[in-house]
Amino acid sequence: MSNFSSLYFGIGVLVIVVYAWPQFNKPSFQTEATLPRTVDPLRYLFLKSSYARARFTYVAISILLYFVLVSAGPPLAPIVNVKYDPATWPLLISLVLVGVMPNLKWLTAIEEFVRRTVHAWFLVPEGVLGTIAVLEDTNYEPSQDQLEAVTNPALRSKVCKELRLPVSTLQYRWARASMLMTSLQQMRAPLRRTAFDPFELDFEEIRTSYRALKQQIEQFQNGSVVDTEGEDTLIQQIDKLLKRIYAYISWGVRYQADTEHDVDDILTELGFRIPPTGGLRLFDIVALPVVLVLAIITAFWVVFQFYFQWGPPAEAEKILWAFSAGITGAVMYGIGVRIALKQRSTQIDQGRWLEGSATCLFPIALRAGLVAWAVIAVTSILTDMIYQPDRVTGSVTALIQAIEGSAGDVGQLLFFTRPNHFGRAVDHRWRNAQRWARDNGGEKHRWRTDKTENPGRGSFGGRVGLWCSGLANPAK
Numbered sequence: 001m002s003n004f005s006s007l008y009f010g011i012g013v014l015v016i017v018v019y020a021w022p023q024f025n026k027p028s029f030q031t032e033a034t035l036p037r038t039v040d041p042l043r044y045l046f047l048k049s050s051y052a053r054a055r056f057t058y059v060a061i062s063i064l065l066y067f068v069l070v071s072a073g074p075p076l077a078p079i080v081n082v083k084y085d086p087a088t089w090p091l092l093i094s095l096v097l098v099g100v101m102p103n104l105k106w107l108t109a110i111e112e113f114v115r116r117t118v119h120a121w122f123l124v125p126e127g128v129l130g131t132i133a134v135l136e137d138t139n140y141e142p143s144q145d146q147l148e149a150v151t152n153p154a155l156r157s158k159v160c161k162e163l164r165l166p167v168s169t170l171q172y173r174w175a176r177a178s179m180l181m182t183s184l185q186q187m188r189a190p191l192r193r194t195a196f197d198p199f200e201l202d203f204e205e206i207r208t209s210y211r212a213l214k215q216q217i218e219q220f221q222n223g224s225v226v227d228t229e230g231e232d233t234l235i236q237q238i239d240k241l242l243k244r245i246y247a248y249i250s251w252g253v254r255y256q257a258d259t260e261h262d263v264d265d266i267l268t269e270l271g272f273r274i275p276p277t278g279g280l281r282l283f284d285i286v287a288l289p290v291v292l293v294l295a296i297i298t299a300f301w302v303v304f305q306f307y308f309q310w311g312p313p314a315e316a317e318k319i320l321w322a323f324s325a326g327i328t329g330a331v332m333y334g335i336g337v338r339i340a341l342k343q344r345s346t347q348i349d350q351g352r353w354l355e356g357s358a359t360c361l362f363p364i365a366l367r368a369g370l371v372a373w374a375v376i377a378v379t380s381i382l383t384d385m386i387y388q389p390d391r392v393t394g395s396v397t398a399l400i401q402a403i404e405g406s407a408g409d410v411g412q413l414l415f416f417t418r419p420n421h422f423g424r425a426v427d428h429r430w431r432n433a434q435r436w437a438r439d440n441g442g443e444k445h446r447w448r449t450d451k452t453e454n455p456g457r458g459s460f461g462g463r464v465g466l467w468c469s470g471l472a473n474p475a476k
Contacts, residue, residue, distance in 0.1 A: 006087065006090060008087070008088050008089070008090045008091040009070065009090040009091075011090075011091055011094070012066065012070070012090040012091050012093065012094030013063060013066065013094075015091075015094040015095065015098055016059075016062050016063055016066045016094055016097060016098065017059055017062075017063070019062075019097070019098040020058060020059045020062040020063075021055070021059060023111075023115070024042075024054075024055050024058045024059070024115065024118075025040050025042045025043065026042070026115070027041075027042055028112060028115045028116035028119050029116070029119070029125055036198065036199045036202050036247075036248075036251050037199075037201045037202050037205075038198045038199065038201070038202075042119075042124065044198060044199070044251045044254070044255050045124045045125055045127065045128050045251070045254070046122060046123075046124055046127075046254070047122075047123075047127070047254055047257055047258060047259065047260070047263075048254075048255055048256060048257060048258055049258040049259070050122050050123075051122075053122070054118055054119070054121070054122040054124075057118050057121075058114065058115060058118045061114050061118070062097075062111070062114070065097070065110065065111075065114070066093065066094060066097060069093045069097070070089065070090045070093055097111075123260075127250075127254060127260075128247065128250045128251070128254065131246070131249075131250035131253070131254065131263065131267075132243065132246045132247055132250055134267075134272075134274060134275075135246040135249065135250070135267070135272060136242070136243070136246060138272050138273050138274060138275070139167075139272070139273040140163070140176050140179075140180075140271050140272055140273075141163070141271055141273060142163075142179055142183070142270075142271035143269070143271060145188070146179070146183055146188070146270070146271050147159070147160065147179075149182045149183055149186045149188060150179070150182055158175075159175045159178060159179055162174070162175035163175050163176065163179070170217075170220075170231055170234060170235055170238070173235060173238045173239065173242065174217055174238055176242065177210070177238055177241055177242050177245065179271075180242075180245050180249075181206075181207070181210050181245070183270065183271075184196075184203070184245070184248070184249070185207075189269070190265075190266045190269040190270065191252065191253070191256075191266070191270070192252075192256050194256075195252045195253075195255045195256035196248075196251075196252035196255075198255075199248060199251055199252065202244075202248055202251075203248060205244075206241070206244050206245060206248060209241055209244070210241060213234075213237055213238065213241060216234060216237075217234065220234060249267075249270075253266050253267065285337075285341070286334055286337050286338055286341075289333070289334075289337070290330045290333060290334040290337075291330070293326075293329050293330045293333045293334075294326040294327060294329070294330035295326070296326075297322075297325055297326040297328075297329040297330070298322050298323050298325070298326030299322075300322075301321070301322035301325050301326070302318065302319060302322040305318045305321070305322065306318065324379065327379070328375060328376065328379045331375050331379075332371075332372045332375045332376070335368075335371050335372075335375065336368040336371065336372060339364065339367050339368045339371060340364050340368060343363065343364045343367065344360075344364065347360055
């Protein structure tokens with residue numbers, strides 16, 4: 001643990017934070033049409049209250065990745081392929097992560113995956129794309145206050161009449177675009193001008209397109225020139241303009257709103273007939289139970305270890321082990337619940353869901369179980385990276401070399417296939433039960449009932465340890 005107490009580790013954390021803070025604003029998707037033309041466009045695709053939380057989440061995960069690589073220790077140096085002083089390992093790995101020193105494709109892929117996942121978790125760009133899709137599909141019935149923005153009574157009457165036509169007609173679509181442009185130019189409630197100020201350049205482009213299209217529409221309706229493009233071409237141009245208007249509205253509305261419910265309320269006041277939603281996101285449902293699971297499991301193992309004098313000898317290591325167990329349980333629970341709810345929602349949408357049906361429940365249980373096993377396997381490896389880094393880093397080095405086609409000793413890869421490691425992946429506490437049986441199975445345990453030559457055989461821990469030993473290390 002000396003790497004974490006050195007000055008270089010503190011400098012490395014600072015390097016990671018300075019790098020990750022602006023890196024978060026780099027788009028992780030290709031839909032550039034949804035981005036406004038401003039200095040930090042990604043900022044305006046988040047809800048007002050979620051941007052800071054998303055950014056801190058990304059920075060925290062980046063620091064956690066840095067912590068894991070530092071825990072692995074200098075044996076990972078052959079992968080980096082750079083000469084270094086062992087004392088400066090924490091600083092070296094931070095420079096590799098930020099790309100100052102030669103970076104690796106798999107590290108870059110991990111960073112991109114983390115950034116894309118955090119963006120998607122906070123509905124970027126799905127939130128804007130979803131809002132645009134809703135505005136395209138929903139009915140538009142502006143209120144009387146919105147209609148008052150059209151000062152010309154004759155024009156107001158014409159707009160009201162055309163908004164009652166079928167939505168597929170040219171007149172309806174142009175009346176819809178004209179009404180929205182009038183509302184945006186005057187920026188009446190519920191819209192806030194300050195929320196739309198960052199998108200001034202985008203609105204100027206929309207206004208220019210609107211004026212050019214307005215002349216074509218007037219010429220088409222007056223019949224003063226021969227129609228060379230046709231009504232379908234004009235409809236396509238109006239739809240393109242409307243989509244840009246919807247994107248502009250979604251940027252400003254989401255920038256001034258704190259929740260998705262606030263977004264729906266603002267759009268409803270603007271005249272869009274937004275369909276009712278459930279009100280709670282999946283994150284809102286799962287987050288609190290996950291935190292409670294983390295707290296309960298951590299508290300249980302802290303009390304258990306201190307009361308029975310079990311586990312690592314140092315108090316700090318006991319707490320760290322209990323916290324890692326809590327994180328494992330919370331991640332397993334959270335992912336399992338998320339899979340169950342998402343799969344159930346998908347089956348309901350497809351009309352296949354039947355309450356209590358084994359056919360519906362089995363795929364959900366299978367997927368959740370496999371994910372739970374994967375979580376245990378990953379946490380087992382991460383635990384070894386802290387307590388037994390030499391064995392893990394050697395195996396990781398061999399694996400990467402094998403992938404690159406330069407592995408010299410395939411036997412080093414057996415770390416991933418040895419029976420005792422597979423057994424630990426099935427239950428990562430077996431190893432601790434064996435240690436308990438070996439070290440603490442003597443007379444001091446009150447429930448020892450069988451005094452034999454093996455001091456751990458009579459205790460509860462001894463029986464569990466011997467059972468686990470037989471499963472994790474089967475006789476040849």
